[in-house]
Amino acid sequence: AQSVTQLGSHVSVSEGALVLLRCNYSSSVPPYLFWYVQYPNQGLQLLLKYTTGATLVKGINGFEAEFKKSETSFHLTKPSAHMSDAAEYFCAVSSYGQNFVFGPGTRLSVLP
Amino acid sequence: DTGVSQDPRHKITKRGQNVTFRCDPISEHNRLYWYRQTLGQGPEFLTYFQNEAQLEKSRLLSDRFSAERPKGSFSTLEIQRTEQGDSAMYLCASSTREGYTFGSGTRLTVV
Numbered sequence: 001a002q003s004v005t006q007l008g009s010h011v012s013v014s015e016g017a018l019v020l021l022r023c024n025y026s027s028s029v030p031p032y033l034f035w036y037v038q039y040p041n042q043g044l045q046l047l048l049k050y051t052t053g054a055t056l057v058k059g060i061n062g063f064e065a066e067f068k069k070s071e072t073s074f075h076l077t078k079p080s081a082h083m084s085d086a087a088e089y090f091c092a093v094s095s096y097g098q099n100f101v102f103g104p105g106t107r108l109s110v111l112p
Numbered sequence: 113d114t115g116v117s118q119d120p121r122h123k124i125t126k127r128g129q130n131v132t133f134r135c136d137p138i139s140e141h142n143r144l145y146w147y148r149q150t151l152g153q154g155p156e157f158l159t160y161f162q163n164e165a166q167l168e169k170s171r172l173l174s175d176r177f178s179a180e181r182p183k184g185s186f187s188t189l190e191i192q193r194t195e196q197g198d199s200a201m202y203l204c205a206s207s208t209r210e211g212y213t214f215g216s217g218t219r220l221t222v223v
Binding site for chain 1: 157
């Protein structure tokens with residue numbers, strides 16, 4: 001079975017500050033890991049994904065995440081927050097041919 | 113590529129009524145998934161299709177729920193005798209090996 005935990009249901013940062021959203025996963029098989037963003041009343045938009053290869057993954061809108069197998073983590077970072085980054089962020093785990101398991105989400109607020 | 117389309121975007125229904133949602137996946141994607149997302153939660157898996165075959169159903173999918181993908185293209189999700197607890201966002205996604213693409217969802221409100 002696979003599972004995802006996201007530490008902090010709500011994170012607030014100032015505009016221009018570092019964004020760090022935490023994700024830890026559990027998987028008995030090599031995981032595929034994803035970060036999605038969701039704006040109010042919208043579907044989920046893929047930010048980035050890790051399947052194989054390089055463990056530092058760059059995504060859209062300046063976000064990146066690093067897969068750390070030893071820590072079973074896939075934390076999402078962005079060097080400088082922008083007001084438009086305010087949204088709900090979901091980490092998800094899957095593996096080849098398997099369904100996604102999503103974390104509970106972290107709401108990011110960006111303060112002016 | 114028009115992405116994954118879901119219709120309607122919003123549905124308000126009275127308790128006890130039946131509702132049907134439609135999902136049009138990306139044309140070359142052979143896998144199609146339905147998820148349910150309640151307020152403040154992450155999406156929860158309901159069911160998925162490989163072409164027209166429904167290969168897996170979550171225990172969340174009670175007997176009031178039925179999903180079809182008759183020709184391996186679009187899919188419908190029907191909820192019979194809706195209950196207030198069915199109020200949620202219903203998300204459809206289609207995929208290849210490379211990953212999922214989600215639709216914008218159908219928000220169901222049962223009053």
